[in-house]
Amino acid sequence: MDCKRNRDMKSPPPFPDEVLERILSFITSRKDRSAVSLVSKDWYNAERWTRTSIFIGNCYSVSPQIVIRRFPKIKSVTIKGKPRFSDFNLVPPNWGADIQAWLFAFASAYPFLEELRLKRMTVSDESLEFLSLKFSNFKALSLLSCDGFSTDGLAFIASNSKNLIELDIQENAIDDFSGNWLCCFPENFTSLEILNFANLNSDVNFDALERLVSRCRSLRVLKVNKNIQLGQLQRLLVKAPQLTEIGTGSFLQELNLQQYAELACAFNHFKNLHTLSGLWEVTSVYLPVLYPACTNLTFLNLSTAVLQSDELAKVLGHCPRLQRLWVLDTVGDAGLQSVGSSCPLLEELRVFPADPYSQDIFHGVTESGFLAVSRGCRRLHYVLYFCRQMTNAAVATIVQNCPDFTHFRLCIMNPHQPDYLTDKPMDEAFGAIVKTCTKLQRLAVSGLLTDMTFEYIAKYAKNLETLSVAFAGSSDWGMQCVLDGCPKLRKLEIRDCPFGNAALLSGMERYESMRSLWMSACNLTMNGCRLLAQEMPRLNVEVIKEDESEDCVAEKVYVYRSVAGPRSDAPSFVLTL
């Protein structure tokens, strides 16, 4: 503020712009930069000239033109598109979030763009071709949960991006025509450091892959898809002993003794491995080859490996330094007990259901597994836990053991399921969480919940930023509480809850300080949404109408703040009010 006062008094600023810019160029945190830009006009300008990396949490909150006008020197762009519930088929196809308009703008404004990281965006093959041709210095492409492209698009990237360092293709819904895209990397191309094609389905040309791995001496991350067999994996590993992250292919191939020994030997060399994933179709016979490579492992992703409890226990015995673990619930409570006993440094646990659609409660994990982990892993702060039964008492004990939770995502898979021992709602469980875990940033609730849960959240969860609610609550009051009581709330996503227009409208003033609100299968009507849109012109209030349904019901509502005004590319089923 000194700057401003000085200017008002017509004296020169304390130091020249160049110095300020130099200083600000060291600031990398988004939040810090945001704060800096608010200090004064000089600082705003210095900040915008020195920002090189931009994060856009909702692609429709701002337009490409506004971005390029404000930030002239961007090298790295991260953009998120569709609402998160699109991961669960709640958003119809062709909803939007197409990257092309952005790429057009960037081509003229940021011809030296180096990195593009997209999540839940639609990316066409044409866009990938455009990207590969227009940005000669392009280095890193990361696509997570995107759709709209095919392996043809990847071929363009491989062929044309001569300086590519990172190609990370994760969990995308794409058309997989063939693995030939891998052959498109030129023979003189050696810069690749990160290659992740684990979720593609087709066979790649193994010779091309082997040659690529051999010549890219800086390759540190290699995650192959499940068509790569064990024998092939071994050949890749011996060519790249410098890898720090490995995603294996299928672990099913039958090996003879010599092949087994060679594979074990290959893994033996990886003393610096910190991330391991893949292991599709793994059988206990081959697990031991991994053990020598696990000494320094910090992240083990077994979420695609069907393991039993004893198999997991053996693996974990070799992973003393593990910080992040993803498993399938086939490991059971017994497997989780070994997590508690073998991994004292564990900070993150995700347990995915192997058979989510079965009502059989004898599969999977229960509250005892979670309890066991909490007893042994006191540093645990991130959990995603799918289970079929839970009790209030267990959760209360868990958070006593681990009070530092920042992310607590509990999914009791049967909607409206009460505490199975007391038959009461799970309100007290979430009450305990928010009371004890003062650092809580993200919460996903489940089970039978009344408005009490939301009263607790409103009263205690003062650092909460993201809340996911499904099949919960008794009345509008629940949602009203949360909107009123959680000052840091940025993302609220709700489905199948009895919240209506009154709840929606009670948060009118709030939504401008949030990124977005999603409500589907609640009790909203078109009139309620129209009223919100009328009162709050800086919000985009969108209703997704999937066919000629009843005029007055708003089945899926997406509300978000935007400086770009209503969408110009909305498809016919998205009504902007």
Add this chain to the structure above:
Amino acid sequence: MELQLGLALGPPIHNPNKCLDLKICGFEPNEQVSSTPWTMSCVGAKNEFHVKNKRSSIEAFGSVVEEEEGQKPKTTLPLVSWSDQPHEEEEDNCGRGKICKRLIIERNQGGIVGWPPINSLRQKLLYQNRHPHQNQHGRIENNRTGENRPHSRSNSMYVKVKMEGVAIGRKIDLKRYHSYQTLKESLISMFSKNLRSELDVSANYTLTYQDREGDWLIAGDVPWRTFINSVRRLEILNNNGSLYRLGSPWFII
């Protein structure tokens, strides 16, 4: 408790007024949503299972159960309730540990859209894990080539739809639907010009499909997911005698 539900294309016989029920419009703080199985504008039709609180109608594969305050719920269909708990509770009792009434068709492979919240990639992985080398008919299948499941990787799944007596067939993308109800509504809309009378669709027409083994079956007998994995073609047949040539019993509840 599993039930064979007849997928009548029309409203349940016991409640004819419901089919013509008109929407409630106008802004009210706690608006009721009245959804019927018939009107194409059904709210609940989009999801296989539409959960609402006790004030609103719950739709389930052609039946309507309505709970209004002070009224006893009228059900003609015994539907699977959640965890075998007593299910005639008022919402106010939730606080005392009893669950509210929620109806569901089948949890196994026919449940709620997008629940549990697992992304589609993981769902595919789970399916492949459960059936690594075998499909449900017991034949060995190499799922790596994916030829037997052409829709497993792509975003659309077009199948031909023919209506008996109509010269021109159509195509429909089955990936856009999550339940028989929404599929049938779309088909009704698609062939609306050819239907003798929209109100009597269930009485006059039956939706059949050809599975991957070449057999023609009546749509609706198997869970949605099973149907999606085996359907190759659809045909809408007239009820005048054509049904009997299929030789399958037709359950109507």
